[in-house]
Amino acid sequence: MKVSLHICCGVCAAGAAETLKAEGHEVVGFFYNPNIYPAEEYHRRLEAAQRVARELNFPLEAETYLPQEWLRETDSLEDEQEGGKRCRVCFRLRLEKTYQHMTACGADAFTTTLTIGPRKSATIINAIGQEIGGDKFLVRDFKKKDGFKKAIQSARRWELYRQNYCGCKYSLRDSLACPPNKHLEVV
Numbered sequence: 642m643k644v645s646l647h648i649c650c651g652v653c654a655a656g657a658a659e660t661l662k663a664e665g666h667e668v669v670g671f672f673y674n675p676n677i678y679p680a681e682e683y684h685r686r687l688e689a690a691q692r693v694a695r696e697l698n699f700p701l702e703a704e705t706y707l708p709q710e711w712l713r714e715t716d717s718l719e720d721e722q723e724g725g726k727r728c729r730v731c732f733r734l735r736l737e738k739t740y741q742h743m744t745a746c747g748a749d750a751f752t753t754t755l756t757i758g759p760r761k762s763a764t765i766i767n768a769i770g771q772e773i774g775g776d777k778f779l780v781r782d783f784k785k786k787d788g789f790k791k792a793i794q795s796a797r798r799w800e801l802y803r804q805n806y807c808g809c810k811y812s813l814r815d816s817l818a819c820p821p822n823k824h825l826e827v828v
Contacts, residue, residue: 643667644779645743645751647735648701649674649808651689651801653754656792657783658697661752670694670701671742675711676731678810683708689802696799702746704738711809719811724762727811732769740774750779757783757792760807 644666648654658668672690677683683706694701714734718727736753743751751774756763763782770778783789796803806816 642750643669643746643748645669645671645739645746645748647739647742647751647753647755648672648690648693649735649754649758650686650804651691651693651799652792652796652803653757653783654690654693655697655795655799655801656757656788657752657754657781658693658699659791659795660781660783660788662697662699668697668699669742669746669748670699671704671739672701673704673735673738673742674808675706675708675734676715677706677808678708678813680706680708682804682808685802686804686808692799692801693795696795702742704742710734715809721811723807723812723815724760727809728807729765729769731809732766733773736766736770736773736778740777743774743777750774750777752779752781754783756781757789758807759784759789 644661646658646668648670661668672687677686687703691701714730715727721727739751755761755766767780806812
C-alpha cells in the first residue's frame with residue numbers, strides 16, 4: 642500500500658518509515674510543520690528528514706513553510722499546557738494537510754510520525770487522524786515495540802540532528818523553563 646507519511650523530524654521519520662517499509666508499504670514522506678519555531682529550527686529538522694529519506698530510499702515532499710497558518714489556528718491557545726488543546730489543534734492542522742497530500746499524490750492511506758514521540762498521545766493523534774480520514778488513516782503507535790529506541794539508534798548511526806523540544810515557540814518556552822527530564826508523558 643502507498644502511504645503518505647507526515648514527518649515531524651528526522652528522528653521520528655527514521656523509526657516510522659522503517660516500520661512502514663518493513664510492513665511492505667511504499668512510503669511517500671510529507672514534511673508539513675508550520676508550528677516549528679524559529680525558521681532555523683524548521684530548516685534543521687527538514688534537513689534531517691531529507692537525510693532519512695535518502696538513507697531509507699523514499700521520496701520526501703516539503704510543503705512551503707508558512708508559520709502564520711499555525712499561528713492563526715493557535716492564536717488564543719498560548720497558555721495551554723503541552724499536550725492540551727493547542728496540541729490537538731496542531732495535530733489536526735498537520736493531519737488535514739497530510740490527508741490532502743495523500744489524495745494529491747495518489748496514496749492509499751496516510752499516517753504520522755507524531756505517535757513515536759514518548760510525550761505524545763497516540764490515542765489522541767490516532768483519533769484525530771480517523772476523524773479526518775476514516776479508514777484511510779493508518780492507526781499506529783510507532784513508539785511501541787521499542788520504536789522510539791530504534792529511531793534514536795538510527796539517528797545516532799546517521800548523525801541526525803536531534804531537537805530537545807516539540808517544535809512550537811510555546812514548547813520551546815516551556816522546555817527552557819523545565820528541563821527535559823522533568824517533563825511528564827502526555828496521555
